[in-house]
Amino acid sequence: MLRGAGRIRRQHIKEVVLNIGKHPELSQTILPSYSYIHSSCLSHAALSHAPAVDSYSLRRATKSSSSARVCNRLSSTRLSLIPSIHSVLDAHTSRGLRADCGPFPSGVLDVVNAFMCGTIKERKYVLQKIKDCPSTCRYFTHRECATRLAQAMASTMQPSRANVVMTIAHKLGCRFKPSHFECVVYELSLRECWSYIPSLVSVARHQCGRATARLLNWKMRAFIECRRFCQLDRVITEFSREGIKPIRRTFHLLVSGHLRNRDLDSAKRGIEMMENAGFPADSSTYALIATVYRSLGLDPQVHTRAFDSVRDVDARMATHVLNSITQHFLDVGDETGAAQYIRFFSLTDADGSDIATPGNDITRIAGALSPHQRTGRASPFRINPDIVTFTILIDYLANQRRLCQVHKLLLRMTEAKVKPDSGVVAALIRAYFLNNRDDLAASLFAAMLYPCGADRTSQHLCGIMGMKLVSELPIDVNHIPLTVHIFNAMLKRIMELRGLTGAKFIFRTMRSRNIKPSATTIEIFLNYLDRTENATPRQLIRFLRGMSTAIYGLTLRHFHVILRNILRREKYLTLGSGWNAASKLSPSREYIYALPQGRVLLSSANFDPSNGLKLPGQFRYDTWLRPIVLFLANRGINNDRATIAMHLRHESMVDPTLSTAKDVLRHMIEKGMYPNQYHYAALMDGYAKGGNMGEAERTMQSAREAGLRSEVVMYTILITGYGRQGKPQLAMRAFHRMVSAGIRPDIPAIDALARAYFTVGAYxxxxxxxxxxxxxxxxxxNEMQGATLKQLATAFRANPRNGISQQRSLTKQQQKLLNWKIRGFQQEWKQAVVLHGPRILARRLNRCRAWLLKHSWDGAVKHYM
Known part of the structure; x- marks a missing residue:
């Protein structure tokens, strides 16, 4: 455990994990009432083969006594259900309809459930009972009626019932056309149940004897959404095997899938295959590339070509392209570049005039380019914005802590006659949380939960968050569906306020509303365990497997949380923590820069899932981490830029020459991915740790030349590096350059500056x-006015994420004030050098380091103060 890490409340966390996805309605219908993980946390492959998984679980359950009792209860439930099917179906006209069935009687749902969870013998019994009941048989023997029933099952809590309905109907002699399966697949896609589509397409081919281009396209789309990129080329092979000619959409799906997987070479081969098939790249192709190119970085050529093709595509695609380009520029903080494209949206004021005028808040994001400033690009056309346009801008302005402009943007959205959706509500909740308006965020959430008024749960929400609800809301949330995105926006903040108790409240509310957790839900929960509960990597992996059932549903972002945790612990084992770490790397002190023997946490080979996992024998997390990496590799998931940035950080710690880190960065560029601030910061940190501050400065200059803005993290690395070398005046100069650039200092930057003077004895x-x-x-x-340096440093470093936002730039007045304080610090340093002299300061420094070796830096501060 890290220093200061508290004890993990394992039982409490276990309860939260088990509460993520229980559905009591399903338990009462089919299964006995014992705890289990919700199906939304399962893998897409496992969900598509639910009956097989259940049979396997039953066979495993007989191996232990406790599991055998569960198996017996499940079997008795099934056997007691089947004899009552006939009587239930005969009397279905006199029974009330169940909400989960829609317009169909509840007896039909019981039949489908029994067939889905039954054995081969039990399924034969169910089929015979259906044949003996004409009132129920008609729902499965008429193909139009069976198709409607399957579509209705796709919208229930268990969409896999749709596949079961088609199977039952086929066994009863119903013969479908491929168009019937296309209707069911389309319904599953509307519910984003992509995991069931590949198996349903296989069932269609088996029952109809052939597949269609549309069904195979849906199958490829499902593999993309399920992140099973290794299957994309196999679908192209299926086209050839079935004798079906691919269409342009087929190749567009292939190219977009490879681009989403950061595989530029395969995407280029896909374009070549498309051209060889007689479909040359056109405007729609360039527009599609622009919408999925975000994972590779900002490419001006791609944006220029896509924008030139906007005139030749439909209005919906044109808006989608412009949204993607705007999002790319905002990702790198280029407000001027984003404003050049935002001005092409046709937004009007209430009086009908175009809002692209000087002083508006949409095109002039934080003083970006005014529409009257020429960019060399004519604007003969306008593109209608959609709800995604406003969601992107709200998220960006919220991160910049510009709540007033967010409210003005809501007015523009109303004037543009764009109806809000759950994505806008989630963005507003995040904006209010970031701007310390928890009352407005909680009020929006309560209004979505209970549109008719407050009840006990809303009062519970007020009690958890410690605030009262407001009556006036910025938008009308009536008729907006409640989705998982809104719960994800609430989950992060409510865990900050109430910890695991707040998480249990959110998960129970999701369960009561029949809303399934998403991959983002699990990621938010893992981030909380990592940052707040100080969980170890082994605990994070265990919780991840518990939430997703044997790492089904795992994403690369989940893997990032674990890698970040391991890297932080590796850094702690190597350098220590606090101001003692700065003195440990001082040039006047002998220190062997190497990882502790027998405690190696990472190797460079485990950062590439596509190449498998090769770990040294001393790797402590080999058994736990290997299944995750193999899972990603088996699905053909490539590294993204975040994974490579962690790789660079690791190599900068274990190899001061950075030879491997340079090769990793070169390989990333060759793969078509553009480095961002995190990659340059990782290289700068490696140079600074090795004492090569000249290369660190040149690396930051290279980042500027690449069009990236220098951030506070880069300057903090320079300040820390100069402080380790015992050169506080150069550290102060780097801090002054940061302030002059308008960058607001944060807690690590100020702490690094104070540590630089502490290292040389200038207390x-x-x-x-x-x-x-x-x-x-x-x-x-106020109670810290007379505190010692030790007390001040400890209090200042505590809770670094609770400080004031660092997003907004410094104003001219704030820069003048900070520059005046910097001159005061420099003058006091000069006086200390003149008063005590270099020898006295060096003597004090040696005595301080002796205390650091014996008592840590806290004892040294207490001794000299």
Missing amino acids: KVARRILLQLWTQVKPFP
Whole structure:
């Protein structure tokens, strides 16, 4: 465990995990009432073969006594259900309809459930009972009626029933056409139940004797959404095997899938195959590439070609392209570039005039390019914005803490006659949380849960968040469906306030509303365990497997959480923590830079899932991490830029020469991915740890030349590097450059600056830095006025994520104030050098390091203060 990490409440976390997806209605219908993980946490492959998984679980259950009792209860439930089927079906006209069945009688649902969970013998019995009941048989023997029944089952809590209905109907002699399966597949796609589509297409081919181009296209789309990229080329092979000629959409799906998987070479081969098949790349092709190119980075050529093709595509695709380009620029913080494309949206004021005028808040995001400034691009056309356009802008303005502009944007959305959806509501909830308006966020959430008024659960929500609900809401949320995105927006904040208790409340509410958790839900929960509960990598992996049942449904973002946790612990084992780490790497002290023997946590080979996992024998998490990496590799998932950035961080710690890190970065560029601020920061950190500050400065300059804005993290690396070398004046100069660039300092930057002076024994300067710069990041507690340097440093470093936002740039007045304080720090440092002299400071520094070796930095501060 890290220093200061508290004890994990394992039982509490286990209860939260088990509460993620229980459905009591399903338990009462089919299964006995014992705890199990919800099917939404299962893999897409496992869900498509639910009966086989159940049979396997039953066979495993007989191996233990407790599991055998569960198996017997399940079997008795099934056997007691089947004899009553006939009487239930005969009397279905006199029974009330169940909500889960829609317009169909509840007896039909019982039949489908019994067949889905039964053995081969039990399924034969169910089929015979259906034949003996004409009132029920007609739902399965008439293909139009069976198709409607399958479509209705696709919208229930268990969409796999749709596949079961088609199977039952076929066994009863119903013969379908491929068009009937296409209707069911389309209904599954509307519910985003992509995991069931490949198996249903296989059933269609088996029952109809052939497949169609539309069905195979749906199958390829399902593999893309399920992140099973290794299956894309196999679908193309199925076209050849079935004698079906692929259409343009087929190749567009193939290219988009490879681009989403960061596989530029395969995407190029897909375009070549499309051209060889007689479909040359056109405007729709370039527009499609622009919409899925985000994972590879910002490419001006791709955007220019896609924008030139906007005139030749339909209005919906044109809006989609412009949204994607805008999102790309906002990802890298290029407001000017985003404004160049935002101005092409046709937005009007209430009086009918175009809002693309000086002073509006949409095209001038934080003072970006005004429409009257020429960009060299004519604007002879306008594109209608959609709800995604406003969601993108709301999220960006919320991250910049510009709540007033968010409200103005809502007015523009109303004037443009764009109806809000659940995505906008989720974006507003995140915006209010980021701007410390928890009351508005909770009110929106409560209005979505209970449109007719408050009840006990809404009062419970107020009690958990410790606030009262407001009556006036910024938008009307009536008739907006409640989705998992809204719960995800609430989950992060409510766990910050109430921890695991808040998480249990959210998961129970989701279960009561029949809303399934998503991959983002699990990611948010893992991030909380990592950052707040200080869970170990082994615990994170165990919880991940518990939530997704043997890592089914695992994504690369889940893997990032675990890797980040391992890297942080590797850094702690290598460098330590706190101001003691700075003195440990000082050049005047002998220190062997190497990882502890027998405690190696990572190797460079485990960062590429496509190549499998090769770990040293001393790897402590080999058994736990290997199944995750193999799962990603078996699905053909390639590394993304975040994984490569972690790889660079790891190599910068274990190899001071950065030879491997440079090769990794070169390989990433060759694969078509553009480096961002995190990659350059990882290289800078490696150079700074090795004492090569010149290369660190040149790396930051290279980032600027690549069009990336220097961030506070890069300057913090420079400040820390100069502080380790015992050069506080150069650290202060780097801090001054950061302020002059308009970058707001954060807690790590100020802490690194104070640590640089502490390292050379200038304790009064370090104390003054903390006192005068404290209010730049968070309010100063009055009780700390007479505190010692030790107490100030400990309090300042506590809860670094609770400080004031660092998103907005410094104003001119704030820059002048900080520059005035910097001059005061520099003057005090000069006076300390003149008063004490270099020798006295060096003597104090040696005595301080002796104390650091014996008592840690806390004892040294206490001794010298």
